[in-house]
Amino acid sequence: MARIPATTTDRRVEILKSAAAAFRRRGYHGASVDEIASALEMTKGNLYYYFQNKEEILFACHDYSLDILLSLLAEVQAEPSRPDEKLRRLVLAFVSILLDELQGTALTLDLQALSPPLLEKVIAKRDVFDQGMRAIIQQGIDDGLFAPGDPKMLSFAMLGAVNWITKWFDPAGPMTSDQIGDAFADYLVGGLARPRPY
Numbered sequence: 001m002a003r004i005p006a007t008t009t010d011r012r013v014e015i016l017k018s019a020a021a022a023f024r025r026r027g028y029h030g031a032s033v034d035e036i037a038s039a040l041e042m043t044k045g046n047l048y049y050y051f052q053n054k055e056e057i058l059f060a061c062h063d064y065s066l067d068i069l070l071s072l073l074a075e076v077q078a079e080p081s082r083p084d085e086k087l088r089r090l091v092l093a094f095v096s097i098l099l100d101e102l103q104g105t106a107l108t109l110d111l112q113a114l115s116p117p118l119l120e121k122v123i124a125k126r127d128v129f130d131q132g133m134r135a136i137i138q139q140g141i142d143d144g145l146f147a148p149g150d151p152k153m154l155s156f157a158m159l160g161a162v163n164w165i166t167k168w169f170d171p172a173g174p175m176t177s178d179q180i181g182d183a184f185a186d187y188l189v190g191g192l193a194r195p196r197p198y
Contacts, residue, residue, distance in 0.1 A: 012050050014040060016064055017101075019057045028058060028110040057119045058110070065097050065123040073132045083140035084193070088185045090133060094162050095181035099169055131157055137192065146192040158188045 140146035
């Protein structure tokens with residue numbers, strides 16, 4: 001498989017960012033390829049050089065974001081750091097991807113608009129990330145850092161809380177994405193800690 005030139009990859013990411021912004025404003029079905037292209041001062045024909053259609057752009061938004069998260073997950077899993085430190089890094093990265101990387105919609109765009117084969121690919125990658133979170137939570141429980149609990153439900157609660165940020169986040173608001181990430185990491189990871197005996 002030929003290596004994609006860096007300039008091509010950069011241009012594809014620019015398109016994804018423009019598309020995510022359009023999807024956020026109008027929804028997947030309301031946003032047009034023309035709108036995505038014109039925001040980048042491209043023609044629709046030029047955009048089709050990079051992506052075959054709007055569905056492929058939607059899939060690429062998910063795929064791009066998940067690849068970043070899975071790459072970080074692999075790094076974190078290989079580190080000798082404690083489970084709470086690993087989990088904190090993942091929460092911070094997840095918030096950053098949602099709010100900074102693709103305009104606050106990267107992992108919350110309309111999945112149901114994808115055809116079954118593409119939807120399965122996205123779900124498979126999401127499952128890998130979820131399983132990685134669960135394993136780290138379980139390790140924290142086993143090590144006595146976290147209170148006993150169901151890693152599956154704890155992971156769902158954490159990911160659900162972070163996903164919901166896109167519903168209320170205002171880029172012009174008083175808190176930056178970094179501040180929100182730190183606050184959520186404090187709440188979510190801190191909430192797992194085993195209570196200290198008095």
